[in-house]
Amino acid sequence: MLINREQQRVIDEVEQNILLLASAGTGKTNTLAYRVAHLIEGGYAKAENILCMTFTNKAANEMKDRIQSLVGSPAKAVEISTFHSFCFFVLQQEGKRNETLYTDVTIFDEEDCKELSEPYRPGKLREMSFANIIGMVKEYRSLYGFYSDDLVGDYKRTIDRLQKEQRPAIEQQFSSFGNVLYSELHDFLNHGHEWIAAYDENLASVHGLDFTDLICGVHRLFQDPVVRERWSSRYSYISVDEMQDTGVLEYKVLEMLWEGNHVLLCGDYFQTIYEWRGSDPFRLLKQFDADFKPLKIIFYENYRSNWTLFTMAFKTLQNMFPDLVGSIYTELPRANSERKGKPVLIKGCKNSYLEGRYIYEAICALPKDANIGVLVRDNKKAQRLSDSFERLNNEKAEDERRHFMIIDEFKFFRRQEIKDVMAYFKLLMNPNDSVSAKRIIKRYVAGIGDARIAAIESPETRQVGLKLTDFMDMPIFEAEPYAKLVSGLENHEVVVYDVESTGTDTSQDRIIQIAAIRIDENGQVLETFERFINPGVPVGQSEEVHGFSDAYLKEHGEEPAIVLQAFKEFSKNAIIVGHNVNYDVTIFTNELARHNLGNPEFKAIYDTLDIYRRFYPNLPNHKLGFLASEFPINHEPTHNAMDDILATSQLLIYAVKENIVPTTTGRMVAINKYKAAFTNIASQMATLRRKAYTELPTQLLAYIMNQMGVLEYYKSHGEVAKVEHIRDLYRIMEKLDAAYEGPAGLARLNQILQMAALTAGEPAQQVRNEDRIPIITIHQAKGSEFDHVFLAGLNEGTFPSPFAIAEGREDEEKRLFYVAITRPKQELTITFEQTNIRGRAVQPSSLLNYMPRDPELVERRY
Structure with missing residues (x-):
């Protein structure tokens, strides 16, 4: 590639912030790729300290390919992603510390979210308008900084302020053929805060986030100076492409990453086509100019079109x-x-x-x-x-x-047949995803109609601690769901545990402390396990959370394999309990694999976060600290693993005595009433779950199609074209699988699900008939x-x-x-x-x- 004068200035400038104005066809992508190569090869930054934001996954992939062609394998460490992908990455990483965010959280696109918001939509208001108004209120709650433990109150304050300051924008969403739906608008202004909070609770109950939650969640996390510093110090060079399409809240999130770093913003005023989504390029670029005094560079030469x-x-x-x-x-x-x-x-x-x-x-x-x-x-x-x-x-x-x-x-990923098949994968990764469960049931499972689903999801069934997804899992057919927990307490088999680690990435970070207690039916501690590990890598900023320095771990920590094996023995055949325990289980499993120590040998796993969400869905939040203050227990969690498990154990005993045991009979009645209809699909899902640990995603798709009745369904309904689209999905999964370099098993499948969720709004991939x-x-x-x-x-x-x-x-x-x-x-x-x-x-x-x-x-x- 021949580099012109302006492009060379962008490539060479490593000290000043840059505001790059680059119109269509001016070689922007190549220039940014050459700049990243120059930063790496010139020793100005390590690849992992470079962050490149793009507007679409297509642009991100093009950028990755071009950088890799210039610098080879180091390019893989450069963080190149869309803004939504980056936010999801942050939320996943911070899931352990943010106790109300499940570590198995999944993204729900707007089609899935309709299912969860539909009960609250005013009758004449369009689905899209209701989705827009929900997103608007959520974003403005963040912009106004209304962050408290009272979610309903936060939304009420937000709507009241919006009514005063943004009345025309609200009325616009309640317009139909030029007329404002005043009755629906009145209902929203009076009850909208309750509707949106209930919708959020529905999302939380299925371990889901919508696209607005990705941005708002990170914005809230970054209000904490420690979290913000952890992420801003991770990068030294940040570039943001298509800046003109960035919304105000997105800009505020990015802005919190910029302090002390080298920033390049790239955009074109004249390609701003998303103002209706909230982008405001003139204001934002003016703000960037005032705050960061960037070097302004304009690309004048067009390489795309003829004269x-x-x-x-x-x-x-x-x-x-x-x-x-x-x-x-x-x-x-x-x-x-x-x-x-x-x-x-x-x-x-x-x-x-x-x-x-x-x-x-x-x-x-x-x-x-x-x-x-x-x-x-x-x-x-x-x-x-x-x-x-x-x-x-x-x-x-x-x-x-x-x-x-x-x-x-x-x-492509929003086609009915693709979403239906992907629902199997989503349910594998997130067993609480009732939206996916209903998709599967309604399309492919005979004998379960809307009335039965409604009965299972009724308040009466929920009050005994049951959800629809429980019937999609075999354990409910083997024993009452909490039988192992109750008998485990009586038999002194319950182990409450927590880990502290060098970070929040369960596949890469290392455990530095394991704390566990074995308790009896009254919560009395029978046996204690607390050991420190010298991880062999720096703890970095995680010290700010757990308080253990490299020096402390060097002195008090043991070899990882010794402690891991010891805890594997301590927890053998135990009933494991934790608050948001999926993180602790996953990182322990990965650590065992890293040291060739096999798999955990737990008898069962229970999560107090899940238990309290089931029995107390309307609490302002379900963080361990809040629950400890709300319920009659006498131990305060502190983010030290031992303190946290003592609080968790007392919350567990309270829930067992007050909620789980008293509802046992009601739960068994409900299970016996409904379980026969689910026997076949639950058995199939159990087989699919076993296969997911060893087989490729394409093999799982073949099993779903051929053995779980999906292919036969479309053939019998004369919908052969839909089968062709599912074959397209197979080809996409094949390509993604070939490019995947992470660990096998569910992590491989999770990567595909993330891609599907985050590219759902982009044009379909042409996987066959390329002409x-x-x-x-x-x-x-x-x-x-x-x-x-x-x-x-x-x-x-x-x-x-x-x-x-x-x-x-x-x-x-x-x-x-x-x-x-x-x-x-x-x-x-x-x-x-x-x-x-x-x-x-x-x-x-x-x-x-x-x-x-x-x-x-x-x-x-x-």
């Missing part, structure tokens, strides 16, 4: 935003290529049918291997074009047809490029969107148009209809008026 396309796009931009363009660019941008291409063609077609035919025939005139994209403003237009192309294909011989792929709002031509919205096309672009549906009333105009977002529609016309490298064709479906005349988009009148740049045929 004609580049000149057309820039002149259009000048016409749309003359003052802003003049204030940003101190010199005129230029095309690197002097090669001229065809003028942009704007073609008026008599009607929608002829528009589709014109585009189809123009595509057929291009070589079959041409790189083509069909761009539209909305999915409705995409669907109409797809239908037209399908009809036109039927007029041609098979070898002359062109195949298209519509990339709709739901994308299919995408029909894609402009929002989805951002970051993509094609040799030939057909931009369809440029009619007034369609593009610009009438909703955007009504909401005063006309400038955003202009920027969206600019994004569209900067996607092609060789040729651009723009089409519109002249009459609508009723035969009435319709106007071309007013956006076309901003395009230059020079016939060398734009040809108009209408």
Whole structure:
């Protein structure tokens, strides 16, 4: 790659913060990759101390590939991720310390979240609007800093303040065809705080987080100076791409990482197309400029498009935003290529049918291997074009047809059949995921209807400590769920334990203390185990949490294998109990594996966090410290492992005596009433769980399809196309599995689930029929490029969107148009209809008026 002057400045600058303004096609990704290579090879930073944020997973993968091609294996240590992926990583890492966040937490996309929020949605309010208002309240709770243990109160304060300061924004979500739904709005203003808190509790009960929780959760964690310092000191060089699409709360989270580090923000004012999601680039970049005094660098040279396309796009931009363009660019941008291409063609077609035919025939005139994209403003237009192309294909011989792929709002991982199959995997990783359990039951399990599910999820059943997911697991068929715990206390088999470690990554960090007590039925301590380990690695910042220094562990710590083996013997055939115990079990299991000591030999595992969430779902929170103050126990947890387990043991005894034993009969009645219907699926899930520890994800998928009745279901329902999509999933999993380098077993599967959740909002991966031509919205096309672009549906009333105009977002529609016309490298064709479906005349988009009148740049045929 030839490096120009501005790019070289970005690569070489290692001291100052940088504000980089880089428009489409200016070589930004390559430049950032070369900069990272320069930082590593020049010794300015270790790879693990470099953080690169991108807007999409596609961009993250491109960045990884380019850096790896430059520096090889060290690139793997560079943290390259989307903002949501980074937040999820932080929450997972901090799960042990944040006691109310389960360490097996999973991400629920908006489709899954509908299930959990639907009971509270006002009748006439659209699902999307309700999701938006929930997200808005959650974000503003964080922005207002309303963090207390009273979740309902926090949300009430937030909504009351929003009502005063953001009333128009709230009313916008309660609008239907231009009219405000005042009855629904009134209900929300009076009860919305209760609804959102109940929705949050539903999420917590299934060990889930929504996308807003990822940001809000990290923002809250970073309020703690110790946590914030732990993460900001982890990195020395941070770059954030597509900064113009960052929301205010996202910016505040990032800002807390920047102090003392070298920061590069990269963006383009004119590609801001997510203001409706809360991005505010002018304000945020101005704030960055004031706070960090960055070096401003502008990329002027365009490498993507030929001279004609580049000149057309820039002149259009000048016409749309003359003052802003003049204030940003101190010199005129230029095309690197002097090669001229065809003028942009704007073609008026008599009607929608002829528009589709014109585009189809123009595509057929291009070589079959041409790189083509069909761009539209909305999915409705995409669907109409797809239908037209399908009809036109039927007029041609098979070898002359062109195949298209519509990339709709739901994308690959949001297809019903993909979500249904992925539900099996999600339930494997998170046995509390009732949303996935219901998906499986409703689609593939005969004899369990909505009435039975509702009965199991009723308050009466929940009051005896049962959940739907309990019936998807074999233990409930073998004994009453708490029988082993109660008898274990009587037989003195219960061991309450906790570990302290060098960090919160269960696969990488090391245990430094194991503390455990064996107790009787009254909570009396019968036997104590407390040993320290010299981990052989520095404890780092974890010392601030547990208080044990490297020097202390060197003096008092033993060899890891000796202590681990000793605790394995101490806990053999024990009933293990802990608060958020999954972390402690997982890291202990991984440590045993690291030292070739086999697996733990526990008889059963119980979590006091889960117990108290079941029996006391409406508490403000379920942290160990809060529970210790709320219930009549006489021991205070301190984050020392021994102190924490003494408090946990007393909470356990209280719950057993007050909740578990008194509800035993009611629990058995409910189990006997419902369990027969679940026998087969529970047995299948047990087999799947066993396989998950040894088999590849693709093998698990084959078992689900062939042995658990999924393939037979789709064949019997005549839905063979859905089977093809599941085969696509198999191919994706195959590719991911080949690239995966972590530990085998469930960790491998978890990586795939994270990818599915975090890419659910991105365009589908083309895993078969790679020659299919995408029909894609402009929002989805951002970051993509094609040799030939057909931009369809440029009619007034369609593009610009009438909703955007009504909401005063006309400038955003202009920027969206600019994004569209900067996607092609060789040729651009723009089409519109002249009459609508009723035969009435319709106007071309007013956006076309901003395009230059020079016939060398734009040809108009209408």
